[in-house]
Amino acid sequence: MQYVSHPLIYPNTIxxxxxxxxxxEVAKDKxxxxxxxxxxxxxIISLLLTVNILYNYRDKRVLIxxxxxxxxxxxxxxxxxxxxxxxxxxxxxxGRVSSEFREVxxxxxxxxxxxxxxxxxxxxxxxxxxxxxxxxxxxDECHRAVKEYAYTEIAQHYMKNSDYPLILGMTASPGSNIExxxxxxxxxxxxxxxxxxxxxxxxxxxxxxxxxxxKSVDLPLQYQPLxxxxxxxxxxxxxxLQSKGYLKSISRVTxxxxxxxxxxxxxxxxxxxxxxxGPIYQAIMQQSSALTLFHMLELLETQGAYTLKVFMExxxxxxxxxxxxxxxxxxxxxxxxxxxGKCYAEHPKVELLKRxxxxxxxxxxxxxxxxxxxxxDTATYLIEELNKINNVKAERFVGQTTKxxxxxxxxxxxxxxxxxxxxxxxxxxxxxxxxxxxxDIPEVDLVIFYEPIPSEIRYIQRxxxxxxxxxxxxxxxxxxxxxxxxxxxxxxxxxxxxxxIVIKLNKILKxxxxxxxxxNPMTQEEILRIQNTIGLKEQLSTSNGLFKTLK
Numbered sequence: 186m187q188y189v190s191h192p193l194i195y196p197n198t199i200x201x202x203x204x205x206x207x208x209x210e211v212a213k214d215k216x217x218x219x220x221x222x223x224x225x226x227x228x229i230i231s232l233l234l235t236v237n238i239l240y241n242y243r244d245k246r247v248l249i250x251x252x253x254x255x256x257x258x259x260x261x262x263x264x265x266x267x268x269x270x271x272x273x274x275x276x277x278x279x280g281r282v283s284s285e286f287r288e289v290x291x292x293x294x295x296x297x298x299x300x301x302x303x304x305x306x307x308x309x310x311x312x313x314x315x316x317x318x319x320x321x322x323x324x325d326e327c328h329r330a331v332k333e334y335a336y337t338e339i340a341q342h343y344m345k346n347s348d349y350p351l352i353l354g355m356t357a358s359p360g361s362n363i364e365x366x367x368x369x370x371x372x373x374x375x376x377x378x379x380x381x382x383x384x385x386x387x388x389x390x391x392x393x394x395x396x397x398x399x400k401s402v403d404l405p406l407q408y409q410p411l412x413x414x415x416x417x418x419x420x421x422x423x424x425x426l427q428s429k430g431y432l433k434s435i436s437r438v439t440x441x442x443x444x445x446x447x448x449x450x451x452x453x454x455x456x457x458x459x460x461x462x463g464p465i466y467q468a469i470m471q472q473s474s475a476l477t478l479f480h481m482l483e484l485l486e487t488q489g490a491y492t493l494k495v496f497m498e499x500x501x502x503x504x505x506x507x508x509x510x511x512x513x514x515x516x517x518x519x520x521x522x523x524x525x526g527k528c529y530a531e532h533p534k535v536e537l538l539k540r541x542x543x544x545x546x547x548x549x550x551x552x553x554x555x556x557x558x559x560x561x562d563t564a565t566y567l568i569e570e571l572n573k574i575n576n577v578k579a580e581r582f583v584g585q586t587t588k589x590x591x592x593x594x595x596x597x598x599x600x601x602x603x604x605x606x607x608x609x610x611x612x613x614x615x616x617x618x619x620x621x622x623x624x625d626i627p628e629v630d631l632v633i634f635y636e637p638i639p640s641e642i643r644y645i646q647r648x649x650x651x652x653x654x655x656x657x658x659x660x661x662x663x664x665x666x667x668x669x670x671x672x673x674x675x676x677x678x679x680x681x682x683x684x685x686i687v688i689k690l691n692k693i694l695k696x697x698x699x700x701x702x703x704x705n706p707m708t709q710e711e712i713l714r715i716q717n718t719i720g721l722k723e724q725l726s727t728s729n730g731l732f733k734t735l736k
Contacts, residue, residue: 192712193236198267199229204387208379209233215376216352216697218327218369220359220687222382225392227355228263231323234353236268238320239296241704243711245320246295250302250336252326254279255596260325261299270296271718278304288312302335309342317346327354330372331365337372344374349702363686376696380687393657399673400541401663402533408485411493411528414520415482418511422475431468440483443476473507486667487636488563489532494524495562499589534635534662535570541660542613543574545631550576553606553628554613558635561591564615567635571613580605582616634661637673 187201205226208219212234221227235247249264251257261277268275276295278287280303290298291314302324308314316322322343330336344350354373359366370378381388383395404412423435431446432438450469454462484493500508511517538556545552556571558564564581571579580602585593594602605611606629638644663669 189233191233191236191240192707193240193269194267195269199233200391202226202229202391204381204385204391205230205233207387208381209237211377211379212353213237213351214701216350216354216374218354218356218359218373218375218378220356220378220380220683223357225381225388227325227357228260231260231325231353231355232264232267235264235297235321235323238351239270239707241706242320242702243705243707244318246318247297247321247323248305248316248319249297249299249323250305250325250339251299252302252329254281254301255600256325257299257301264297264299268297269719270715275299280304284308284312302339305339306335309339315346316343317348319343319347320349321351321353324352324354324373326356327373328356328359328369330354330369340373344697349699350374350697358683361682363689366686367690370690370694374697376694378687378691378694380684382684395657395659397659397661399661399663400537401665402537403665404486404667405530405533407528407530408490410523411485411490411520412482414516414523415478415485418514418516419475419478419482422471422478425471426468426475429464429468431472438479440476440479443472443479447472447476470507470510474511477507477511483668484560486664487669488558488560489535490524490529491531491566492560492562494529497521497524503589532664534664535567537662538567538633538635539570539574541631541633542571542577545658546574546576546612549630551609552612552630553609554631554633555629556613556615556633556635558615558617559638561588561617563635564617565591567615571615577613578611579613579615580611582614584617629657631658631660634659637661637663637669639672 188197189199189201190196208217208230211217212219212230219227219230221230231249235249238245238247249257249260251260257277257279261275265272265275273294274296276290276293276298278290278298278300280301282304287304287308291308291312305314309316316339322339324330324336324340327336330340340352343352352373352375354369354375356369359369366378369375383389383392420435423432423438426432426446427435431450432442447469450465450472454465454469481493481496484496500512542554542556545554556567558567561581561583564583568579568581571577582599582602583591583593585595585599587593602611602614606614661673663673
C-alpha cells in the first residue's frame with residue numbers, strides 16, 4: 186500500500202488514492218462540490234486540501250463545518266489523528282461553547298476550526314465575524330445549502346469579505362433533479378463538480394463489493410378490507426379536488442403532489458382577497474385530509490397494522506380539526522372496528538426481517554446489523570420482535586426530539602449506543618433517518634431497508650453504511666403491489682440520473698474571476714519546530730501513561 190507523503194501529515198496514515206489526488210488537484214483552484222458515495226473518503230479529501238492550504242499559506246486558516254455537533258467532533262478527531270500540527274491548532278465551536286470563548290477563538294491563532302453552521306452564522310450576524318483570514322471553507326453535507334439554511338448566508342458573507350475565497354462542498358448526493366443541484370451550486374458559489382461512483386475506473390481498486398438484494402412479500406389478505414376503505418375515503422377527496430380543477434388526474438397522485446398543492450393553496454390564501462378565501466379554505470381541508478389518508482394507506486401497506494393503529498390512537502388526542510372530521514365518518518369507524526378485530530395481522534415483513542437477521546447471525550455470530558425504517562413506532566415494534574430471537578441484542582436508534590410523548594435520545598445516548606455496537610454489546614440497531622448521515626456508525630456487515638425510500642440522498646447514505654473495509658450486503662424489503670414498489674423504482678432511477686446532471690451543470694457553471702495570492706509556504710524550520718513540539722508532548726504523554734500504569 187502506498188501512503189500520502191506530506192510535511193503536515195503523519196507518515197503511513199492515509200492511503201494514496203488516485204481519485205482523491207485528482208479531486209484535490211482541481212479543488213485547489215476552484216470552488217468545488219465533491220459528490221462521493223459514503224465511505225469513499227470525503228473527509229480525507231477535505232483533509233488533503235486543508236493541509237495544502239495551511240502549508241502553502243502560513244497566514245491562512247481553515248473552517249470546517251458540519252450540520253451536527255457529533256459530526257464536527259468526528260471530523261476533529263480524524264484530523265487530529267492525521268494532521269501533524271500542535272493540539273492547540275484544532276478547535277471545536279458548537280452551541281455549547283460560550284460566545285465569549287468563541288470570540289477569543291475567532292481572533293486567535295488556531296489554524297483549523299470545526300464548527301456547526303448555526304454558530305458561524307450567529308457570530309457573523311451578532312459579532313461581526315469576517316472570515317477574511319480563512320483560506321478555505323468546507324461545507325460538509327452541502328446538499329443542505331438551500332433556501333434559509335445557515336450555509337447559504339455563510340457562503341455569501343465569505344465570498345464578499347475574502348480576497349481569495351475557496352470553498353469545498355461535500356455530499357453523497359445533492360439531489361435528484363438538476364434544479365435542486367443547481368440551487369446548491371448557486372448557494373455555495375460552486376464553479377465545478379467532481380463526481381465519482383463505485384463504477385469509475387479510478388475508484389474501483391479501493392472499494393469493496395456490496396451485494397444488493399430485494400426480498401418481497403405479499404400484503405396479507407386480512408389487510409384488503411382495510412385497504413379498500415382507506416382507498417375509498419382517499420379517492421372521495423381526490424375526486425373533489427379534481428372536480429374543482431386542483432388536480433388534473435387522480436390515477437397516480439403522489440404524496441409530493443399533495444404537499445405541493447397544499448403549499449400552493451396556502452400561498453393563494455395569503456395573496457388572495459377576502460371574498461376568494463372561503464373556497465380555498467374548503468380546498469385546503471380536502472387536501473389536508475387526503476394527505477392524512479394517503480399517509481394511513483402507506484402505513485398499512487409498508488409498515489403494517491401495528492404502526493397504523495398507533496397513528497390512529499394519536500389522532501384521538503392531537504386535537505387537529507382535520508383528524509376530528511375524518512374520525513366522525515362512518516367508514517373510519519368501520520376501519521377502526523376491523524383493525525381492532527379480524528383484520529389485525531402482523532405485516533409479513535416482520536417475520537421476513539427476523540428470518541434475515543437470524544440467518545445472518547447464524548452465518549457470522551460476530552455480525553453487526555443496521556436496520557433502517559422510516560417510523561419510530563415501527564422501530565419500537567421491531568426491537569421487541571427481534572429481541573425474541575436467540576443471540577440478537579437489538580436497540581432502537583432515534584433522534585433527539587421528543588415526538589408525541591416518545592422521548593428521543595440525547596447525543597450522549599446516541600454515542601453510547603454506537604460504541605456498544607462497535608464493541609459487540611449490541612449486534613443490531615434499528616434506526617430511523619438519524620443514522621443516515623452525520624454520525625460515526627461503525628462498519629456493519631448487513632444493512633436492511635425495512636421499506637424502500639424515494640429519496641436518492643437517503644438511499645445512498647443508507648447503502649453506504651456497509652462495504653467499507655470488507656464486502657457488504659444490503660437487503661431491501663418490498664411489499665408487492667404497494668408504494669414500496671414505486672419508491673424502489675424511484676430511488677434507483679434517480680441514482681442513475683446523477684452523472685448526467687453533473688455533466689450538464691459543469692458545462693454551465695461559471696468561473697469566479699480572482700487572482701491567486703503569492704504562496705507563502707511554511708519554512709523547514711517551522712516544520713521541524715512543530716515536529717519537535719509534537720514529539721516532546723507525545724513522549725511526555727507516554728511517560729505519564731507509563732507512570733500511571735506502574736503506580
